[in-house]
Amino acid sequence: MLPRRVVVGVDGSPSALAAVEAAAREALIRRAELRVVHAFVWPAMHVPPGGSPLGPPTGGVRESISHLLSEAVERALAAAPGVVADRAVIAGEAVTALETESKTAQLIVVGHRGSGGFAGLLLGSTSVHLAAHSHCPVMVVRDQMAAEGPVLVAVDDTPHNRGAITFAFEEASLRGTGLVALHVWGTWSDHGDARPMDLVDLIGDVETLQAHEERLLDEALSGHREEHPEVTVRTRAVRGRTRPTLIEASRGAQLMVVGARGRGGFTGLLLGSVSQAMLHHAHCPVTVVRSGRI
Structure with missing residues (x-):
């Protein structure tokens, strides 16, 4: 039997944070756990995962991603107090990572737009790809959502x-x-x-x-x-x-x-x-x- 799980993809953008809030509420009403996922292609960045020797010790990519996920979990708990949330950093392309996550999820949630530049294009293509290939339903969230209505x-x-x-x-x-x-x-x-x-x-x-x-x-x-x-x-x-x-x-x-x-x-x-x-x-x-x- 598959675990009761709602998965949300995050990239630090306002749209992704709106998706986190929506996913948290979905997890709570479904009595499911929330899994906050960030996909990252480490080798393509050509930067060390830790801090630069010329900069502060907490200024590396790893720390930035940790902060991103912590902020996302905080937003989830604020939007849906009582929800059980965990986090994961997955090496690889976002589309591949989230499609794999969909095999053990009740629902995948992503934002409508990414953090701009290539990330924004990636997130847009991610939503279309997931909607076509996901193993579970895919929810694409706008920055502003109506709390009421049918x-x-x-x-x-x-x-x-x-x-x-x-x-x-x-x-x-x-x-x-x-x-x-x-x-x-x-x-x-x-x-x-x-x-x-x-x-x-x-x-x-x-x-x-x-x-x-x-x-x-x-x-x-x-x-x-x-x-x-x-x-x-x-x-x-x-x-x-x-x-x-x-x-x-x-x-x-x-x-x-x-x-x-x-x-x-x-x-x-x-x-x-x-x-x-x-x-x-x-x-x-x-x-x-x-x-x-x-």
Whole structure:
């Protein structure tokens, strides 16, 4: 049986510290331990791990990382008093280290932006890579988070969405909040500035299509409502363009949950354009749940 563990990646940036606070709260409500991880490629730095002989004895990279982790743990304890937290420094690339950590975690949490420069680019690529390849759900946290509001789950009629729906119900239950299940329909293409193809233009019967999409949404939620009667659910079947509709809906949510295909191929194709758009543009934290990873 896997340990009950929430893992958060840190790099000292404000975004990573916001992720630490979110991860601490997640660990507490899940009755899980919190593992604060910093990945570091020692050989590539070309600097000694200890202090420079010309500088103060506490000015080395090792001391800086120790301070970074101590600050992160302090933020975790302040955000979620009572949470059990440990720390780890892992030699290697962040994406590899966190993907490995995901094998024994319930949830991986990372910040939306890194500490700037190459670190910022690394963290951005880390979130996309993890969302596509992690062995558990991945939460990407914004600097500012809403403490209130429902959990928002994007629902479609594909099998890879089932894990996201399950996670969203469980998360709403843990947080003691409601759930908004949003299904966007009507367009065949949602890329670029070109006008998307609309089913209504081809079929013409808006009411019939709306009723059909509402049935699909209800069927997708079937069983979850019975399993979580404590969660108040509001369903929305909206005709429109998927990405802008979901981004706008995220304004009033404390968390958005989206699914990912979980199949082979390039990272961008594996994750999907909608999931990537939410990671970059949603107004609240986003959790990506790969098919079969919950």
